Amino acid sequence: MSEMSATTPSAPPAYRPPGLAVAIREEYNRTNVDFRLPMPRPKVRGPVIDFHCHLLAHRHAADWFEAADHYGIRHFLTMTPLEEVMGLHRDWGHRVQFIAVPRWGPDMPVNWIDDYRMRLESFYNLGSRIIKFHAAPGTMAMRGVRLNHPSMQPIFRDAIDRGMAIMTHIGDPELWYQGKYTDAAKFGTRDEHYEMWDDLLTKYSPVPWVGAHMGGNPEDLGRLQDLLDRHSNLMLDCSATRWMAREISARRDAARDFFIRNQDRILFGSDQVSGDDRHFDFLASRFWVHRKLWETTFVGPNPIIDPDLPKDAQTPLRGLALPDEVLQKLYHDNAVKFLKRVGMPFQEDATSKRTAAAA
Numbered sequence: 057m058s059e060m061s062a063t064t065p066s067a068p069p070a071y072r073p074p075g076l077a078v079a080i081r082e083e084y085n086r087t088n089v090d091f092r093l094p095m096p097r098p099k100v101r102g103p104v105i106d107f108h109c110h111l112l113a114h115r116h117a118a119d120w121f122e123a124a125d126h127y128g129i130r131h132f133l134t135m136t137p138l139e140e141v142m143g144l145h146r147d148w149g150h151r152v153q154f155i156a157v158p159r160w161g162p163d164m165p166v167n168w169i170d171d172y173r174m175r176l177e178s179f180y181n182l183g184s185r186i187i188k189f190h191a192a193p194g195t196m197a198m199r200g201v202r203l204n205h206p207s208m209q210p211i212f213r214d215a216i217d218r219g220m221a222i223m224t225h226i227g228d229p230e231l232w233y234q235g236k237y238t239d240a241a242k243f244g245t246r247d248e249h250y251e252m253w254d255d256l257l258t259k260y261s262p263v264p265w266v267g268a269h270m271g272g273n274p275e276d277l278g279r280l281q282d283l284l285d286r287h288s289n290l291m292l293d294c295s296a297t298r299w300m301a302r303e304i305s306a307r308r309d310a311a312r313d314f315f316i317r318n319q320d321r322i323l324f325g326s327d328q329v330s331g332d333d334r335h336f337d338f339l340a341s342r343f344w345v346h347r348k349l350w351e352t353t354f355v356g357p358n359p360i361i362d363p364d365l366p367k368d369a370q371t372p373l374r375g376l377a378l379p380d381e382v383l384q385k386l387y388h389d390n391a392v393k394f395l396k397r398v399g400m401p402f403q404e405d406a407t408s409k410r411t412a413a414a415a
């Protein structure tokens with residue numbers, strides 16, 4: 057009996073995506089917006105490209121693309137776990153491409169760096185030409201390894217030797233530095249994190265590089281300008297809905313000037329994250345806020361609750377109403393140029409360009 061059970065293989069544990077906050081209507085639509093009201097697609101020539109998102113599983117795709125279609129967002133650069141890539145590649149490969157990511161969540165293997173390198177190779181073979189490094193203060197403390205640690209170098213080399221671009225998450229909201237990261241001995245300081253990033257940008261120049269979430273510091277546009285001015289290979293993505301809504305709105309005029317001044321250096325991204333209980337309205341809420349923020353003069357309550365602010369001190373959304381030519385670059389042109397440079401254009405986009413040229 058015991059011999060029998062010892063030789064009978066048990067089913068391998070199923071892959072579980074990392075735990076996400078439960079989708080609660082009062083948190084993603086506290087102002088009762090009808091997210092299904094018709095809305096024109098962004099005023100952009102060519103498909104809109106979301107350069108930073110997390111479509112975590114094939115089973116989430118139907119809701120995801122229904123919301124995306126409603127808001128006129130066509131293409132996605134997604135950080136999907138390798139286990140889910142093949143199905144999405146097969147069924148949605150005309151609309152998604154993949155950013156290489158490590159295994160993430162509660163089942164991180166002890167030898168996660170080796171595992172990361174193996175995954176990088178697989179992602180590369182599936183056409184990915186960008187690797188993501190998540191180096192937020194909490195992540196580096198959790199792993200006990202900073203991004204400039206020698207043990208990380210082989211991963212950088214693997215990626216750069218293959219001609220891949222790099223995306224990093226450095227920093228985090230300023231409210232977090234003032235809150236959960238005040239233990240500088242454990243987490244380090246923001247200045248240290250940016251010094252580390254600056255060194256890496258110099259060391260690996262001129263590899264194309266995307267600084268996620270407005271370089272992780274939308275609160276300090278001066279810092280971002282300095283980084284952009286000194287590193288010509290650096291682009292920023294404007295992803296993270298609640299964070300951007302709060303901090304871009306808080307300095308609306310300065311942010312608008314920044315986007316206009318750096319219109320060739322910023323990529324649209326949502327940081328949308330799919331989930332088993334995240335259906336049309338949840339996903340739509342993120343796209344709705346981004347479009348109000350970048351395209352319109354909307355001033356009013358954000359339908360999504362900001363968990364970093366007290367319930368009775370939520371701040372209004374204040375749209376930038378970016379000029380048409382800036383939106384054209386933000387939503388499309390900058391991403392197309394970047395993807396062409398690293399050799400992973402969306403085939404659909406290449407086709408529509410050819411069609412347009414022939415017409």
Ligand SMILES: [Zn+2]
Pocket residue numbers: 108109110327
């Ligand atoms: Zn993200």
